Amino acid sequence: MDSRSVTFVGGGPRAAMVLERITANYPDDAAPLTVHVVEPFEPGAGRIWRYDQSPLLKLNSMAQDITMFTDASVECEGPAREGPTLLEWCHAVIAGEITDHRITDPEIMHQVRELGPESFPTRQLQSIYLGWFYRRTAELAADNVRVKTHRGMVTSVTESANGHVVELDSGDTIATDAVVYTVGHTDSMGSNTQLTRERTAGARGGFYAPPAYTNDVDYSAVRPGDRVIVTGMGLAFIDLMVLLYEGRGGHFETLGERVDGQPREGIRDGGPLSYVACGQEPQLYVGSRRGVPYHSKITSVLSVDSEPLQFITPEIVTRLLEQHSTLNFHEHLWPLINQELGYHVYRELIVGHPERARMSWEEFAPAYRAAHWGSNELHQLVRKAIPDSRYRVDLASIDRPFDDMFFEDTQQVQDALVRYIERDLTLRTHPDHSETQALFLALLRTYMEIGRLVPLEHLDDESQRLVPGWWHGFFSFVDSGPPAHRLQELLALHRAGFITFLGPDLEITTAHPDAPEGTPAFRARSRAGGADVSANSWIEARLPAPTVVSSADPALHQVHSSGAGVEQNFETEDGATVSTGKLVVESTGHVVDRAGDVRPTVFAAGHFTSAWNVGAFARPNSNSAPFRQCDGLARTVLTALGLPVVPAT
Template structure:
């Protein structure tokens, strides 16, 4: 009997289990028995972030037809492709996808019954889908493979590199394993020095402060009705918090015939003052499909291009060396859709435009002249600088002028993202997604400078991608407009600064968008998700291994710069943990997958037909695990009697 322990039963652990089931017939010797222990205090499938028990106000930021947990014909993997339904397909016809089990909650069952492919489902709906994906993966495990689910946390991991691994659970139970995988998902971290100092200020003055946190778990009741509250951050965490502070406190939205929203306050809302570096919300997701044929991606930033980059002498920088090609790829997706779906707004045939587009670099003036000649309307041209810095250089005479400007900006964005006439934006989005298929290889080669990884990859690029591609559904922006018109939300501007006034115990917000203007508040929320820090991780296993010197934070060093990413260092080939006690070599019995690792593939589920990096990682890890398990000696596993005595269950759907 071989034994595998997977710590973390959310989408990443579930995706790994699906790949284990898909590859087991090929890689496990005939008759070889394997027992898998799945450890997580939260329900398997959804895990912590996507558990069913959370507010129904919290939504996904992808349409239901754009969410899948399954490989397809686009997946560049070594293992077998096992297609499966998207969230939308599963919700529309659940009985046809075994193993079928009716959703117990009536409200959730009703939502799934009316879910359209282009709807933005609640996170509870995604939880139901992930529960089914988990049960399907278990059902597809071949007969010699069994599974036990442990609804508790892991505390520690120990064992020699050449021998059995011991996983200690909160109950005191110990699991012996041949292989262990850490699929821990998104993790919290203890506040850093800056946030700890702000928390100390809040305690001294009896004020409310929330450091970066998961919105669904935040304790918000201490913020009083009518209290002045600063929200620092304008992304998805902000969107969730606004929903919880408004509809979550009894307010409601109504809609006019033209689709605009009106907000009816309950009187229990705080006053929400919001600002950020850009000073505007993330661009909303489009709620239409391509109007023309899909662009043949990649064209300018594919495997051959990355190979050429890696063959260049000397260190590489993302903005200098890769971004011009990445930008051109995004432009290709954008203009391909514009020319094919809306040719009346162009002056050249597509073939003629493309021939010249191929010839010029992204920053060459000849390319700008080509676009100006072929695309007469400025609104139809792709301008990254304008998109990335919409308030740059703008100064407003008074707060009301800023409110009016932001309302116009948000209304225009919501209208554009709902209008198929601007479907070129979706073409750009799809090209943007394609870049993630190539970036892991560029990073894994170790050629990017430390400064570039810190400031350009983990800094600018991640923020720019999220701003353009990871925004909320369009209706959230229309709700934001209504909240602004009702006076519940007030905009602060770009390059937000928040200081602390010890004299009167208030937080003070200011922005160069409003010179000389200050907003005082008695509550402050850092409205963004926590970034993982291995040194401050809340996960007990990672903390224990770090203290024992058995894992390492990713540290990239150049002669003039050192970057500590906070991420766990793994082998990019298969996710093996690099162990300092083994001289930095991959640990033969320990793997880690997910956003807490330096693989940097955050989404555990993906848009169909995008060759998702996470699926490629899961497949490579599953095959490495199965090969190792086939070659290793047994570490021991619980007998049936031991499982019954411990109150455990072997999972079968």
């Protein structure tokens, strides 16, 4: 039998998941198959999850919610292959059932022993789990599947008479029948604007950092006492905060933990924190588009069992697709999303906390299902059932909490932010507020289900830009925030005088290169008033926006320059061209070239593509979208190579 081969350009978690699905879907008696995986860092973990990063950095998911295995809950054609979640993996390590060379590190073994279901593991620990998963997948592959790992970076992929030639930075080449781009998060080449900012800051003894993965930036140029403007309050900002304070030697204590400078006995974990300085701290002035940090992760539990989705269902979405040639996100999907999330929050309130309601669920539910979102009928129903407006679902206010506010001075901004963060911590950690868990779970299921039911090509141009931008950002803001203790640390640093809040809608201006000596490099002002700060340093605390044209990854950049792939562009009504920066792929994962033709043996998967962004790993027993997507891609790749797949389950 003729052998076939496929090459992965990038070997992080997504590549590892697709690899596992290939081994699961490929019959044991089929022709020999070689899978090449090219990855400059450790395969399975990749760059973002590599072991070599600060042990202070953590995941924003609890240990019980992390798995790399496609379990029986996943609705896919390939067979399920059970395996340990991260938490179960740690238990197996403790029992001696699983070994790994890095677990001999006493600090790592301490993390393994201390990890509980609701613990937030370090990225180092996750890195070991991901690397183990990759090696296990390769080792357990059938005899007719050979996995070859190449430590390096792909510089180009070219067509050949028999398929493709993949060239590595070492000069080695791989002849292959199919290529799968799984490059993960990549940097972009610096723009002229960014270079100007860097020169302006440097000329004044300051520092400028463009968007980047936080752990990869050298912040040693930020000196103790430096004033630094920071834009972005998401997860990248949280990492920055950790590295610049605790990472430099500071630490946190529970308020009241010391008496006369000595440790006090009997203080329980949790609650407000105080920050003990180390003398190396800069002064951060922080703001963002919303002006607030991502919502913290939730520790409360539902009072009642959740119900299936009511409005984002196959029947309703199919009917929409039959009625409209293309869907507009705001017109057709956003009303359903609002009503879906409201349904689950109100059910938790009315059934789980009846003292907050003035109507039974039996009376409320049918009336709610029958009403249209935005109608006066629905508005009156909710007002009657939930008299306290604080418990009513208002997604617009959640998305933009300070839209209707104007601040007279900086202190008003500080007071508003502190109240907001303290309220968020109460809502997300107190058992009396399980309605926030209902919102979290409903949004998670809704986000994933829309991605499954609505092909992106059935959305209009405006919506195809909106989905990877605002919609994904809203989901991340509500559901993918940091552990609650990180927001407690943020408040402690604010109380200690090291972090000042600037508010929403920041405008940053850069001084002209010929400005008089002493002119600060940067000035930050909030459109909501209150904040007007100058500094010689500026850190953009966020990941780079996706880009194919300007990607610093040589393989992804070569896809564009060769015409073998194309960046997703849309033309607006006024004739302007707007780009999402993403690589155009079909819903099957096939890459589309510059001429608009589908490349039959070239695939791509990940946030850098125009496909729905579903993440790289997920919760166990949740019919997770990443597993469904990876299983489908694996079967598509095998079929494209003319190879058989195991019968659909």
